[in-house]
Amino acid sequence: MKRTHLPLNALRVFDAAARHLSFTKAADELAVTPAAVGQQIRALEDVLGVVLFRRMTRNLELTPEAERALPALRAGFLEFEESVRLLQEAQGSKTLTLAAPRDLTAKWLGVQLAAYTALNPDVRFVIVSADDGIDFTQANLDLALVFGPAPNDEGIHGKPLGAETLVTVSAPGHASDGCFIRYPGDAMPPEGCSTLTVADAGLALDAAAAGLGRARVPALLAAADIASGRVVASGDPEPINQAWWLIAPTPQWRQAKVKALVEFLATRV
Incomplete structure (x- = not known):
């Protein structure tokens, strides 16, 4: 997928839901509704053509594809955070x-x-x-x-x-x-x-x-x-x-x- 087409916001929602294994807890972290989290996850699954979560009776479970992708995704977010820090550091020079x-x-x-x-x-x-x-x-x-x-x-x-x-x-x-x-x-x-x-x-x-x-x-x-x-x-x-x-x-x-x-x-x- 081209960089300009990356669904970054949906990937951020996926990361939060994967950490909590709960749409409700992810919604609390992101200050949105559980329904909005679910909508973002469904849209991401449609774009990627994969299933990310198995919906269990009481919780969520990651699919093997999602588990394999998460380390690289989280490493990418850490790189984004470092890039933002460097930009702010340069602008924040005294x-x-x-x-x-x-x-x-x-x-x-x-x-x-x-x-x-x-x-x-x-x-x-x-x-x-x-x-x-x-x-x-x-x-x-x-x-x-x-x-x-x-x-x-x-x-x-x-x-x-x-x-x-x-x-x-x-x-x-x-x-x-x-x-x-x-x-x-x-x-x-x-x-x-x-x-x-x-x-x-x-x-x-x-x-x-x-x-x-x-x-x-x-x-x-x-x-x-x-x-x-x-x-x-x-x-x-x-x-x-x-x-x-x-x-x-x-x-x-x-x-x-x-x-x-x-x-x-x-x-x-």
Whole structure:
């Protein structure tokens, strides 16, 4: 019989009935009715073309064919159980591999992962840079954090960390400085001048803190530095059509470890 045609559920019922030599006890184990067990056994006998049980007055008795087949069947179920255990063990690994931009890791994500491991000391993280694009297959990633519009790649599911805004920050006492610090992806105000260009928003934030000018950066990156007084914000936050997204291939979201981390990070913004 082809693998795709194996009556696995009926074979499971047969195994239970053979262990108990009772449809009633097998039904109790499987949480079904004795009639359902009997129906499954009769259907299995029809499919296989053999008789599995002799129905005695008070109990059941296995036929010789059934007795010969049971050891191999039970060995097969043990192999199934081992396969399931290995699958769950792999998915249940306490190591999560994340991709994130360097500036997000430095300014926000690292602190959040430290808080998470304080609550879950057996969890380990591997962080790779997302600055040059993300390949979930090649990097064996569990989750990635990116900045931009809602993801629309086929097979990728995303959850936003919340609406994002841009804030203009500078070192204390430098809020009136005219020049902006530039970085790739930043749209400098038309009236703004620029005397410094850096690699990312995190470095722009650090340069602003050093008194090298003003920087327009995502509010999530600047929150800790504003709270500590390292930089000050001026003007009103600017709404944008971009956000920080947690993204992964749709099947990854079924992993318990991914769900737990996503739920935690969503509460930290």
